[in-house]
Amino acid sequence: MSRVSFPVPLVAGLAYGVAAGACWGVIFLAPLLVPDFSPFQLSEARYIAYGVMSGALLLPRWRSVAGRIPVKGWGGLFCLGVIGNIAYYVLVGAAVRLTGIATTAITTGFLPVLIAVFGMREPGALQARTLWPSLLLMIIGITLTGMAAFGHAAGGTSDWVHRAEGMACAAAGQGSWTGFAILNARWMRRLPDVGAGEWGLATGVATGLLGLAGLPFAGFGSGMHATSCWLGFIGVSTGVAVIASVLGGTFWNACSRRLPMTLSGQMAVGETLFALLYGCLWSDHGLSGVQxxxxxxxxxxxAISAVAHRHL
Structure with a gap:
């Protein structure tokens, strides 16, 4: 009986993908930890902190990295900052407030399917006939989880309206992040001399500048908050910036560099799984049998997708 062997880059890419999912899962908790602040305010604080930390880490090698990124590359970084960071986080934050962690995580859980489908035209991708078993299992799994989540709905009209609005926000965020994943992978292929960590930090600098530009519109001066609320807000925003943006972004770039998009895209399912785990821990409720x-x-x-990609 022959053994199924996996090349080291594939194993490393899968490990980085899991690590990225574990980091990204925390973004679903943040809106519930600081309910007195809007999703846009959370986004502003997170990404300004992300920009400051990225700039500090990149400063010692700024000239070297900046010299390897062309002008168009910086335009791409600002575009990635808008669609993959600011817009996505605002939409997810709004969805969590409206419909909860589980439903938001389930809806955005279709991200891997979308990325895999759109990634079929990318270099190193497998064809639909090879991917359909994996995609079918994923669709069934996410559908079952969604049915279980809606089974806990209160049933009132306002509850269903909030769930519909929340799912619309989550779906919009899904589309936003799908575009980010595809464009980010393309830019990294165009600039092989820029390391995954360097590209992630450069993305952080661009996103931080966008955050500063949006600061006058965040409405921080329109509400009165106690000192403890501000301290909690700063702590949560900074923590999410470190864990989800700096670490998660670095892990994801390393994953994207080692895996074809049809597989790296499916690794985004880790965000859904970890978000569900964190949500269970937060609410002190376990998963149902269906979940x-x-x-x-x-x-x-x-796992099926990983086996299908082992010879690439």
Whole structure:
């Protein structure tokens, strides 16, 4: 009986993808930790902090990195900052407030499917006939999880309206991040001399500048908050910036550099799984039987995809 062997870059890419998912899962908790602040205010604080930290880390090698990124590359970084960071986080934050962590995570869980489908035209991608078993398992798993989540709805008209609005925000965020994943992978292929960590920090600098530009519109002076609220807000925003933006972004870039998009895109399912885990820990409620089956299907879909990619 022959063994199934996996090349080191594939194993490393999968590990980086899991690490990125674990980091990104925390963004679903942030809106619930500081409910007195709007999703846009959370986004502004997170990305200004991200920009400051990225700039500080990049400063010692700024000339070297900046010299390897052309003018068009910086335009691409600002575009990535808008669609993959600011817009996505505002939409996810609004969705969590409206419909909760589980439903938001489930809706955005379709990201891997979209990325894999759109990534079929990218270099190193597999064809649909090879990917369909993995994609089918993923769709079934996410659908089951969604059914379980809506089964806990209160049933009132206002509750269903909020859920519909929340899912619309989550779906819009899904589209935003799909565009980010595809464009980010393309830019990294165009600039092979720029390391994954360097590209992530450069993205942070661009996003931080965008955050500063939007600061006058954040409405920080329109409400009165206690000192403890401000301290909690600063702590949560900074923590999310470090964990989700700096670490998560670096892990994701390393994953994208080692895996074809059809596989790296599916690794984004880790964000959904970790978000569900963190949501259970926060609410002190375990997963239902249907949700456990869905999680097994989601993990199985990525495992099948990994086996299909082992010879690339």
């Amino acid at each position: 456990i089956v869905a999680v097994i299907l989601l993990i199985g879909s990525v």
